[in-house]
Amino acid sequence: MFISHFIIAVLVGLFSDNWPAHKTQGWVSVAFLFLYMVSFGASWGPVPWAMPAEIFPSSLRAKGVALSTCSNWLNNFIIGLITPPMVQNTGFGAYVFFAVFCLLSLVWTYFFVPETNGRTLEQMDHVFKDVSSEAEEERRARIEREIMQSERTGRF
Structure with missing residues (x-):
């Protein structure tokens, strides 16, 4: 995604003053924009929908997912509002801006986001060092022991 934005920034910086004379470069820019969209849809796009359900403890999961969904929609709305005037006013600078943030998100994810593939909730x-579930597990085990003990003694 970084590479797509970077190539678009270079092409817009070099040829945006006369697109009719540089149709091939214009279509290459469009192709890289489509490549970015496909890459985003297959990688970063689903993250705000999947990751919150994994990182919030059971007691806070519904509220956490609701809050992250609201944040996702609000941020999408803001990006949708600022992108057209940003492209119009800064030219290739908008693509540099988005390329830098794609690169920063890659670095942040590589170093700070733990792998969650194949793990249960x-x-x-x-993984996220939440100890509240340990107390819940201890409570569940205690209740199970009490039930088993009451079954053995015949007292329910």
Whole structure:
């Protein structure tokens, strides 16, 4: 995605003053914009929908997912509002801006986001160092022991 934005920025910077004379470069820019959109849809796009359900503990999951969904929609709305005037007023600068943020998000994800593939929600608590589920597990085990003990003694 970074590379797509970077190439678009270079092409817009070099040829935007006369697109009719540089149709091939214009279509290459469009192709890289489509490549960015496909890449985003297959990688970053679904993250705000999947990751919040994994990182919030069970007791806060519904509220956390609702809040992250609101944040996602609000941020999409803001990007939709600022992008057209940003492209119009800064030219290739808008693509440089988005390229830099794509690169920063890659670095941040590589170094700070733990791998969640193949883990259960209970295991996610350990990944994100949430100890509240340990107390819930201890309580569940205690209740199970009490039930088993009452079944053995015949007292329910």
